[in-house]
Amino acid sequence: MIKGFILKADIKHFFDSVNHEVLLNILKRKIKDNRVLWLINIIIKNFDDKIKGMPLGNMTSQFFANIYLNDLDHFIKHKLKIKYYLRYVDDFVILHKNKNILEEYKEKISRYLKNLKLELHPDKSKIFSLYKGTDLLGFRVFYHYKLLRKRNIKQFYKKLEKFKEMYEDKSLDYDQIVLSIQGWFAYVGWANTYTLRKEIIKMVNILFSKEPTNKGI
Numbered sequence: 001m002i003k004g005f006i007l008k009a010d011i012k013h014f015f016d017s018v019n020h021e022v023l024l025n026i027l028k029r030k031i032k033d034n035r036v037l038w039l040i041n042i043i044i045k046n047f048d049d050k051i052k053g054m055p056l057g058n059m060t061s062q063f064f065a066n067i068y069l070n071d072l073d074h075f076i077k078h079k080l081k082i083k084y085y086l087r088y089v090d091d092f093v094i095l096h097k098n099k100n101i102l103e104e105y106k107e108k109i110s111r112y113l114k115n116l117k118l119e120l121h122p123d124k125s126k127i128f129s130l131y132k133g134t135d136l137l138g139f140r141v142f143y144h145y146k147l148l149r150k151r152n153i154k155q156f157y158k159k160l161e162k163f164k165e166m167y168e169d170k171s172l173d174y175d176q177i178v179l180s181i182q183g184w185f186a187y188v189g190w191a192n193t194y195t196l197r198k199e200i201i202k203m204v205n206i207l208f209s210k211e212p213t214n215k216g217i
Contacts, residue, residue, distance in 0.1 A: 007094040007102045008134050010124035011069075011113070014090035015061065016053045019117040020044050023068050052117075065089050068116065075112050080105060088137060095130070102127045139191050146191040153196070156184060160200075164207050174208055 011017075023044060024037065031037055043060055054061040069087065076082050076094070082105065084095035096102050106127065110120050128134075133142040140147040163180070166172035181204065185197055 004095060004097045004130040005099045005102055005127055006130055006134050007096075007106055007127045008125070008136070009092050009094075009106070009109070010121040011090040012119050012121040012124075014118065015056055015065070017118055018054050018065070018068055019052045020050070022116055023064060026067060026071065062089065071116065072109070072112065076105075076109065080108060091136070093134065093136065099127055138187075148188050148191045148193050148196070152188070156200075160203070160207070167208055177204070177208065 020041075024041060027040060028037065031040075043058070044054060044064065046055070046058070054064060066089070069090070073085075073087060076085050076092075082094055082096075086093050094102060094105055096105075106120070106125065113119055130143055133140050133147075135141075135149065138149055138152050140149055159180075163172060163177050167174070167177065181200070188197070
C-alpha cells in the first residue's frame with residue numbers, strides 16, 4: 001500500500017492577476033538601470049488592464065511569471081522548509097506523508113500569496129492520496145510510473161488527421177510531418193508510451209504511404 005499525500009495547487013487566474021507594481025518592485029531588487037526598467041514597464045503595460053495581468057502570448061510572460069513567483073519558491077523551501085516541492089509556472093505540488101501537515105502548508109501558502117496579491121484556486125487546490133496519482137503537465141503521475149492523459153492522445157490523433165489532409169493537398173510534406181511527430185514523441189516519451197509510439201509509427205507509415213520504417217521517429 002502506497003502511503004503519503006499530495007497537495008496539488010493552482011493559482012487562481014494567475015496571468016490575469018499578476019500585479020504590475022508588485023512585479024516591478026521585485027525586478028527593482030536586481031535591476032538598477034532605469035532604462036531597462038522603463039522598457040520592462042512598457043512591456044508589461046501592453047495589456048488591456050494597465051494595473052494587472054500579462055498576455056499569455058507574450059514571450060516575456062513566462063519569464064516574468066517565474067520571477068513573480070520566485071518569492072513563493074523561497075517561502076516554501078526556506079521558510080516552511082518543504083523538501084518535496086515542484087512548481088511549473090502557476091501549478092505546483094507538495095508531497096508529504098502526513099495529510100494534516102499538508103493542510104497547514106496550504107493555509108500558510110494561501111496567506112503568503114496575499115503579499116503577491118494572488119490566491120489559490122479553491123477548486124483546483126486539493127490534497128489527496130498518492131495512491132490515486134495526480135494530473136501534472138499533461139500526464140497522470142503515479143508513484144512508480146506516468147501515463148499520458150487520454151485527452152492528449154485524442155488531440156494528437158486529430159492533429160494526425162489534419163496532417164493527412166495537408167499532405168494530400170501538398171501543403172505539408174512527409175519530412176515536416178516527421179519533425180512534428182518527433183517533437184511530440186520527445187514530450188510523451190517521459191511517460192509509459194512505448195506501445196503507443198509504436199502504433200503511431202505504423203499508422204504514419206500507412207497514412208503517408210511510406211515503407212515500414214522507424215526513420216526519423
